[in-house]
Amino acid sequence: MQWEVGSALNIASILVVVIVFAAMLIWVERRLLGFWQDRLGPNRVGPFGLLQVVADMIKIFTKEDWIPPFADRFGFVLAPTIIMIVILLSFSVVPFAPGVGIVDSNIGVLFVLAMASLGAYSVMLGGLSSDNKYALLGSLRAAAQMVSYEVFMGISLLGVVALTGSFDLREIVLAQEGGWFVVPQFIGFVIFLIAGVAESHRLPFDIPEAEQEICAGYHTEYSGMKFGMFFVGEYLGLVLISSLITVLFFGGWQGPLLPPLAWFFIKASCFIAFFILLRAAIPRPRYDQLMSYGWLFLLPLSLLNLLITGVVILSAN
Amino acid sequence: MTELFYSGALVAVIATLLVIVQTNVVHALIYLVLSLLAVAVVFFSLGAPFVAILEAIVYAGAIMVLFLFVVMMLNLGQRSRDQEKEWLPARTWFVPSVLALLLLIQLVASIPTAGLNIEEIGARAVSELLFGPYVLAVELASFLLLAGLVSAYHIAKR
Numbered sequence: 001m002q003w004e005v006g007s008a009l010n011i012a013s014i015l016v017v018v019i020v021f022a023a024m025l026i027w028v029e030r031r032l033l034g035f036w037q038d039r040l041g042p043n044r045v046g047p048f049g050l051l052q053v054v055a056d057m058i059k060i061f062t063k064e065d066w067i068p069p070f071a072d073r074f075g076f077v078l079a080p081t082i083i084m085i086v087i088l089l090s091f092s093v094v095p096f097a098p099g100v101g102i103v104d105s106n107i108g109v110l111f112v113l114a115m116a117s118l119g120a121y122s123v124m125l126g127g128l129s130s131d132n133k134y135a136l137l138g139s140l141r142a143a144a145q146m147v148s149y150e151v152f153m154g155i156s157l158l159g160v161v162a163l164t165g166s167f168d169l170r171e172i173v174l175a176q177e178g179g180w181f182v183v184p185q186f187i188g189f190v191i192f193l194i195a196g197v198a199e200s201h202r203l204p205f206d207i208p209e210a211e212q213e214i215c216a217g218y219h220t221e222y223s224g225m226k227f228g229m230f231f232v233g234e235y236l237g238l239v240l241i242s243s244l245i246t247v248l249f250f251g252g253w254q255g256p257l258l259p260p261l262a263w264f265f266i267k268a269s270c271f272i273a274f275f276i277l278l279r280a281a282i283p284r285p286r287y288d289q290l291m292s293y294g295w296l297f298l299l300p301l302s303l304l305n306l307l308i309t310g311v312v313i314l315s316a317n
Numbered sequence: 318m319t320e321l322f323y324s325g326a327l328v329a330v331i332a333t334l335l336v337i338v339q340t341n342v343v344h345a346l347i348y349l350v351l352s353l354l355a356v357a358v359v360f361f362s363l364g365a366p367f368v369a370i371l372e373a374i375v376y377a378g379a380i381m382v383l384f385l386f387v388v389m390m391l392n393l394g395q396r397s398r399d400q401e402k403e404w405l406p407a408r409t410w411f412v413p414s415v416l417a418l419l420l421l422i423q424l425v426a427s428i429p430t431a432g433l434n435i436e437e438i439g440a441r442a443v444s445e446l447l448f449g450p451y452v453l454a455v456e457l458a459s460f461l462l463l464a465g466l467v468s469a470y471h472i473a474k475r
Contacts, residue, residue: 074344106439110370117378121350124385128343136389143386147379167440 022235036280065224075129083122083233090115095170097253097260108169120146127218138217142208153195155302159188159309173252182249187305189249200237203279242271325358340401353377364437
């Protein structure tokens, strides 16, 4: 076995690293939030509170895994698995470094978008089969939010795809050798960032699970590891969005001196920290504000960005 | 690719059958999504990755989400399940099953014995066709969609 795209070693290590990293983010997020909000955060379990994740995991695995008698069992059990599966599948097309990746697909970008759109079923089914009004409200919001922001997410990527001339994420990274796409595609980058937060329904766009309004939204009835899967799924989504931003707009693994994997890690970590800062800094918008902001502002802007990119590419040829 | 085709086709057939016999609407929708994804796999195995992924994005990812969205609003409970059961007794199955069996026999008889010549058609080839010889059809389809959009907006406004 060796380091080449799609080898068994590659697949296993990417799977393990991604899941462990996502679980560690539970601790990272709480420490960083504590830092920005001028308090300590979890610092008791192990050095710097590093073992907090282990404690959390033990707790979540040993909790009673309860299915409410009024819930629809089929949908209730299916829902949390969907989010984990689709996000882990999305990682299969992400190129981490030369030779590190699971598959180089000529439909890579589209595959990620397809998986993102299937992820909507997780929150919808979770809320619907819980048979709880808060859960239902949460999943109604989630459905509208995810379907809408998927559109802008797709359109904002098209500029990058047009500049590269390929849907292959590895080729997109290689095309950025002369300069990162964030410069010519700055508007696309900003829209993708916003849509990414909305797709992974993190604060400030965590409207489907807004605690202060609707209990915990779509996962109100969930407990134990089923809740844990939604929870880790959200962090996996955060890692995925940060990796995608790195690949699409910031030249992926490319950078001087340090090895490629280190560069990828540094860039992706910066975005993860940025997303956590967003959570600490920005309050949640109202539901209708989010929708009208998307359709009336982001959609025209992303179309205009695509149009101008097209004109520039055509005139350059 | 042949194994991929047959497994995808098998899942599609079974999932579609389950869509019909389910009395719970949400379960039926989940099986319909599964069936569409299986059809995407079939497209993929026949050398059309672009169509396959569009099938997953548009049908499984967008249209079925809207179906589920509507079902959420309807609040269908035990009553609709009973109604469904009433509508689908055993004797209704007889004629459709016979007809489907006849079709299946014809289909099996007409399967070409020689292997299919599969040639992969990527995104670029599809786009060249869409914006080349078929550009008029694409424009007409977009007119139709625009008309649907405007009328939906009009109805929602009132």
